[in-house]
Amino acid sequence: MISTFAQNVSQWFQGLQAEIIEGLEELDEQEKFQRDKWERAAGGGGLTCILQNGAVIEKGGVNFSAVHGPMPEKILNALKLEKSNFFATGVSIVLHPQNPLVPIIHMNVRYFEMDNGTWWFGGGIDLTPHYIFEEDARFFHEALKNTCDKTDTAYYPKFKKWADDYFYIPHRKETRGIGGIFFDRLSGSEEERKRHWNFVQNVGKTFLPTYLFLANKHKNDSFTKDQKLWQELRRGRYVEFNLVYDKGTKFGLDTDGRIESILMSMPPEVKWQYNIVPKENSPEAKTQNFLKKEIDWV
Amino acid sequence: MISTFAQNVSQWFQGLQAEIIEGLEELDEQEKFQRDKWERAAGGGGLTCILQNGAVIEKGGVNFSAVHGPMPEKILNALKLEKSNFFATGVSIVLHPQNPLVPIIHMNVRYFEMDNGTWWFGGGIDLTPHYIFEEDARFFHEALKNTCDKTDTAYYPKFKKWADDYFYIPHRKETRGIGGIFFDRLSGSEEERKRHWNFVQNVGKTFLPTYLFLANKHKNDSFTKDQKLWQELRRGRYVEFNLVYDKGTKFGLDTDGRIESILMSMPPEVKWQYNIVPKENSPEAKTQNFLKKEIDWV
Numbered sequence: 212m213i214s215t216f217a218q219n220v221s222q223w224f225q226g227l228q229a230e231i232i233e234g235l236e237e238l239d240e241q242e243k244f245q246r247d248k249w250e251r252a253a254g255g256g257g258l259t260c261i262l263q264n265g266a267v268i269e270k271g272g273v274n275f276s277a278v279h280g281p282m283p284e285k286i287l288n289a290l291k292l293e294k295s296n297f298f299a300t301g302v303s304i305v306l307h308p309q310n311p312l313v314p315i316i317h318m319n320v321r322y323f324e325m326d327n328g329t330w331w332f333g334g335g336i337d338l339t340p341h342y343i344f345e346e347d348a349r350f351f352h353e354a355l356k357n358t359c360d361k362t363d364t365a366y367y368p369k370f371k372k373w374a375d376d377y378f379y380i381p382h383r384k385e386t387r388g389i390g391g392i393f394f395d396r397l398s399g400s401e402e403e404r405k406r407h408w409n410f411v412q413n414v415g416k417t418f419l420p421t422y423l424f425l426a427n428k429h430k431n432d433s434f435t436k437d438q439k440l441w442q443e444l445r446r447g448r449y450v451e452f453n454l455v456y457d458k459g460t461k462f463g464l465d466t467d468g469r470i471e472s473i474l475m476s477m478p479p480e481v482k483w484q485y486n487i488v489p490k491e492n493s494p495e496a497k498t499q500n501f502l503k504k505e506i507d508w509v
Numbered sequence: 510m511i512s513t514f515a516q517n518v519s520q521w522f523q524g525l526q527a528e529i530i531e532g533l534e535e536l537d538e539q540e541k542f543q544r545d546k547w548e549r550a551a552g553g554g555g556l557t558c559i560l561q562n563g564a565v566i567e568k569g570g571v572n573f574s575a576v577h578g579p580m581p582e583k584i585l586n587a588l589k590l591e592k593s594n595f596f597a598t599g600v601s602i603v604l605h606p607q608n609p610l611v612p613i614i615h616m617n618v619r620y621f622e623m624d625n626g627t628w629w630f631g632g633g634i635d636l637t638p639h640y641i642f643e644e645d646a647r648f649f650h651e652a653l654k655n656t657c658d659k660t661d662t663a664y665y666p667k668f669k670k671w672a673d674d675y676f677y678i679p680h681r682k683e684t685r686g687i688g689g690i691f692f693d694r695l696s697g698s699e700e701e702r703k704r705h706w707n708f709v710q711n712v713g714k715t716f717l718p719t720y721l722f723l724a725n726k727h728k729n730d731s732f733t734k735d736q737k738l739w740q741e742l743r744r745g746r747y748v749e750f751n752l753v754y755d756k757g758t759k760f761g762l763d764t765d766g767r768i769e770s771i772l773m774s775m776p777p778e779v780k781w782q783y784n785i786v787p788k789e790n791s792p793e794a795k796t797q798n799f800l801k802k803e804i805d806w807v
Contacts, residue, residue, distance in 0.1 A: 483775035
């Protein structure tokens with residue numbers, strides 16, 4: 212029922228999770244990930260790894276899952292698919308740092324297939340700085356562009372736009388952060404499957420060095436109480452996006468997924484204050500001005 | 510275009526807002542409400558009143574609005590209505606107290622009408638204690654039952670069940686709090702309009718004395734750091750409900766409403782921690798056990 216290809220993908224994802232966890236524990240030094248293995252009644256399971264109250268990471272999750280079984284009705288209808296068994300595997304990461312000058316990062320890589328031969332890859336990496344530094348944004352987008360270019364020079368512009376459109380908060384009229392790349396339903400011939408898989412592996416491998424560079428650069432930056440407050444307010448927008456718009460979160464909630472794994476993306480401490488408007492020309496105002504689509508960072 | 514009846518309702522709602530604000534400022538002593546008058550481009554406007562960092566109220570909003578104009582397409586489709594002008598007026602309240610032993614309270618009363626003669630009332634009051642005290646829950650539900658019984662003894666059981674069903678968080682398999690009453694689309698003959706209006710006024714008048722009783726009872730209770738943490742974790746569930754399920758919030762976001770007025774319901778400070786399970790037989794576990802439907806409090 213589960214193809215050899217899918218099993219290989221899943222195994223590689225598990226290795227990626229282990230590698231990223233090792234790298235993040237080295238970064239944090241103070242705290243380790245708590246590892247929770249879980250099983251899904253209808254088939255499969257996962258390994259949810261959470262680090263809380265670290266020196267660098269205030270709260271972060273690096274989750275792996277490989278689930279299978281009959282496709283839930285709700286998804287069949289939503290995706291307009293016919294009744295079938297499915298297999299889905301992926302790695303999802305959200306890291307909320309202690310230091311407001313270190314950005315929030317999110318990565319997801321996933322593979323999906325059905326009994327009838329349908330399959331696709333999806334994923335992406337995007338960055339949500341509480342304070343946007345232009346050189347960091349350039350560094351981040353260049354890293355993603357390099358990764359994309361290895362497979363296809365058309366990928367970066369296409370997937371960058373996809374991220375701009377996806378990580379948008381209509382009710383705030385702002386993007387969640389500085390975007391990155393986002394892609395879904397990458398499918399095609401057998402040859403293309405290998406090509407996509409190669410690309411997805413490259414995306415997965417881009418995560419750790421890119422984040423370590425940014426985190427190491429800023430983890431020891433001094434910051435003020437006001438900057439910590441701004442971080443907590445920006446986290447509010449992160450919550451608003453994830454609970455109102457994020458399709459992965461919605462999918463998880465709708466299909467009765469393991470709630471503590473899905474909501475690992477929620478920040479550790481969040482503030483909402485009424486009608487906050489940053490002072491003109493402040494770093495906060497500058498950041499706010501960068502929260503829009505179609506900024507060419509590379 | 511706007512009926513005399515609707516104008517009277519709206520005026521009464523404004524008076525109710527003023528009265529509640531006065532009562533809450535007396536309760537708080539330390540802080541006053543910030544008053545923001547706003548206008549809606551397509552017609553009407555409102556008065557958003559927010560109190561932050563009070564002695565009793567950590568963050569609270571008491572909002573009035575009266576908006577009119579052509580019905581937005583999105584709502585026409587959602588409510589399956591024909592093209593028409595509409596008028597909608599209401600008062601919405603959410604109060605997040607400083608003291609974790611004081612409950613969160615929410616009230617809404619609203620009236621809606623269209624050019625074609627369609628009209629209805631909606632609203633309700635519900636309570637979200639961070640710690641559930643059975644005698645307080647009884648007091649609260651009895652107050653609502655008394656209010657309902659003045660109009661119709663069938664109302665309390667009906668509207669109490671409606672609140673149980675509405676304020677439910679499927680992904681947590683728990684209710685938001687201990688419920689209260691919830692009703693919508695109360696409509697009918699001219700005679701029934703008067704009857705409903707009388708009922709809605711009674712609901713509006715029930716808010717202040719009921720909340721003042723509970724707030725005064727607990728505002729000086731001593732509490733621990735752990736209880737404050739529990740409050741902040743419970744507020745996370747409040748956020749999850751409001752952003753994922755609350756129809757009023759969704760409606761506001763979908764129709765490009767004034768975002769700072771809609772999201773006044775967001776708590777001032779919220780925490781998410783991974784996989785919190787209260788200790789057996791603790792007050793937190795006891796509270797958790799009460800977060801279910803169909804508890805008969807009266």
